């Protein structure tokens with residue numbers, strides 16, 4: 001018998017209740033096939049929980065979640081709940097408390113999915129956005145002063161530390177060694193002449209330790225245009241919390257839909273559980289209709305298994321996603337007619353139908 005992994009399952013809000021179970025069905029299929037066990041426990045945290053209890057998580061939530069190997073998460077946020085709270089009280093809290101300082105966000109064109117970039121193929125769109133996930137622009141250090149008065153003012157301070165920059169840089173260069181040996185630092189040090197100039201300097205120092213990896217730097221404005229015009233130049237993109245947030249949604253768009261993007265909030269040292277979630281939000285506009293695309297959630301399941309060391313099972317999930325899209329089994333966001341559960345079912349069927357030895 002293989003290993004047992006303790007997985008905390010947090011559906012969150014909106015389409016979370018549909019796509020997370022879709023992802024869990026795929027996880028169960030590969031666990032059975034590859035002989036490992038998933039000891040799952042659900043937690044009802046999110047904006048829905050807030051409406052009932054006045055907080056996004058129970059008071060002992062972090063202590064409890066800490067005992068798990070990983071957190072499989074959908075998204076949080078509801079239109080009727082103050083939208084400054086979900087990130088502060090759930091997502092960022094988990095990411096920072098558990099030192100998930102890497103936000104791993106791959107971008108890839110699947111067979112059978114038409115990218116809006118009509119001249120590009122699967123070979124051209126295949127890279128990873130590595131987003132610094134614990135500091136930078138999103139530390140939420142700032143203040144609104146005299147907000148209601150004519151002299152009102154507001155500020156948010158970005159914080160970049162040598163420690164934080166070095167560890168995300170090392171992660172990125174090591175990742176590049178497993179891919180196509182290329183790191184692009186996406187920055188804006190020409191205008192953010194303190195914080196991002198320091199960011200660049202520390203990364204350049206780390207780059208010297210990886211002479212086998214091609215290193216270059218690009219400004220965020222040019223990088224945004226390049227995502228659309230020449231995505232084939234990218235392999236590993238190393239960038240800050242804010243830039244990574246925006247660029248990975250753009251990555252989702254060039255894949256064909258936000259609903260396709262998977263991600264991991266990773267603590268590489270495994271001192272704490274990591275959290276795996278699609279790149280998009282809770283999509284309240286399409287919740288409850290069984291039409292949300294579950295592929296971002298299912299891809300997140302594959303990234304989770306890869307992190308836990310079940311690499312073969314992770315590869316099989318990816319093969320299952322590709323077989324499903326290649327057949328044209330697509331949800332409405334990709335101009336298809338399949339439901340959330342039909343897409344998940346198709347990935348499960350692929351896993352159940354293929355022999356272990358053929359993968």
Ligand code: NAI
Pocket residue numbers: 015019074075076077078079083086091258259260277279280281282283284285286291292293294296333
């Ligand atoms: P969103 O990502 O939820 O939705 C943006 C657009 O993409 C919508 O039109 C939606 O229908 C579509 N979409 C997203 N996921 C899809 C899927 N799986 N299949 C098909 N279509 C999909 O972003 P939005 O509307 O800005 O935010 C909605 C809520 O989600 C807010 O409360 C926001 O705070 C929250 N949010 C939560 C995140 C998290 O928990 N990590 C991340 C981003 C937003």
Ligand code: MG
Pocket residue numbers: 245246249279
């Ligand atoms: Mg985002």
